[in-house]
Amino acid sequence: MEELRETRIAENMSEEEEDARAEVDIWTYVFGFAEMAVVKCAIELGIAEVIEGHGTPMTLSELSTQLGCEPTPLHRIMRFLVHRRVFKEKFTSNGPSGYALTLLSSRLMKHGKRSMAAMVSLESSPVMLASWNSLSACVQANGPYPFKAAHGEDVWSYATGHPTHSKLISDGMACSATKA
Template sequence: MGSIIAESKLTKEAEAIEAAKAQVDIWQYIFGFTPMAVLKCAIELEIADVIESHGGSMTLPDLSSSLNCSQSYLHRIMRYLIHRGIFKQISQDQSSICYIQTALSRLLMKNTANSLAALVLLESSPVMLAPWHRLSARALNNGGSAFEAAHGEDVWEYALKTLDIGIGSVVDVGGGDGTSLRSLVKGCPWIRGINFDLSYVVSVAPKCDGIEYVDGNMFESVPKADAAFLMWVLHDWSDEECIQILKNCREAIPKDTGKVIIAEAVIDEGGDEDKYSDVRLALDMVMLAHTEKGKERTVKEWEYVLNEAGFTSFSVKHIQSIISVIEAYP
């Protein structure tokens, strides 16, 4: 009897601890939008850019003057950003505090090679936030696009309206404006690059030596090359559509020496998480909210589409990044 009472007491204590923790945790969800909103504010004010241009550190009065904004408001914004680890502060002397850059804040600078500022501004825009308010409607309707429900057209139609290594050649399928391919050709000048996308995309892409710009539809055919490269492309499409794209890629490369290189997130459902696991799962929610059929895939799901597309083997290389590198062989 005594052991039962003791066990009951421990259970009640554990429940009380869990309930107390829930009272704290729920506020993280209530104000879950805040970090993105304040990051957006920091980018729009160009805080990181201004601090960097002044040698990487600035006092509050100097920063406020350079930004031409309220010193008291800026202090509160910086206090939050410092709490979140975006910036740091150091004591210059007994009377002044200096704000300094961090690796995180440098990612918010505009027009730098590894900047994520544009992506933050995109995902925090009213256009991209609206579908999240329709996520439950998509679940209840068991299909359809939350983006289309919010805007009356799918994400690609909307974008169209708003847009006024032993390898000698690589075709970047869905290469957009050629940013990735330009970096590749710059680092490996012996490679002939083919930037392949829809005509309205490649027609306005900045031209670069070593890159040929070809327009077309990846669902119909892909230009011939030693290797095909797809980055952040296949997660937008259903399995059936991915299989068609991959079949066309397989047909475009040499049977004996060719390969298809895929740079995408790979979801791990086996419990072997890393520091980007939460981001990958969040990206899958983005696919659910912003596309009709897109998703981030597990290794087994990648295996399925690659096998159905006729590839004989593939490998997955996990790197210290959100994405993994999948190499598929015909």
């Protein structure tokens, strides 16, 4: 269905418009990893939990103090996450704009009912990302699956010898199994 929509859009575009769109798409691919990295950062910092614990929207200053981090880089992270609708900006009780949870950010809490934080942590781990870097070599050589090409064994054998990764897998699978 999406391909059909894309074809219709492309048929109605001029060559210049199509070229401009292609450039935007390429830049999206180039920096596609950044979205996952920023979401992982939000999970590791516990931003959603801190805002939830506060009970009302938090200013950048309040959030920075609670997290123990500098406001400038945090502001960049929050601006990105607001743009992606992970958090939203709302006025606080004393006037200035602050950050509030959305349904999306509630899924980033490590222990929330519908949390996907463990799955993000698993899929963004260096072990799992290494598999993606082996994809083209596997396709060219009609070789083993990318995980095996990157690590010399399948994911389950690897997990047996690496308890930390095994826990990431277990936690990731548990969070996707408990969605309701």
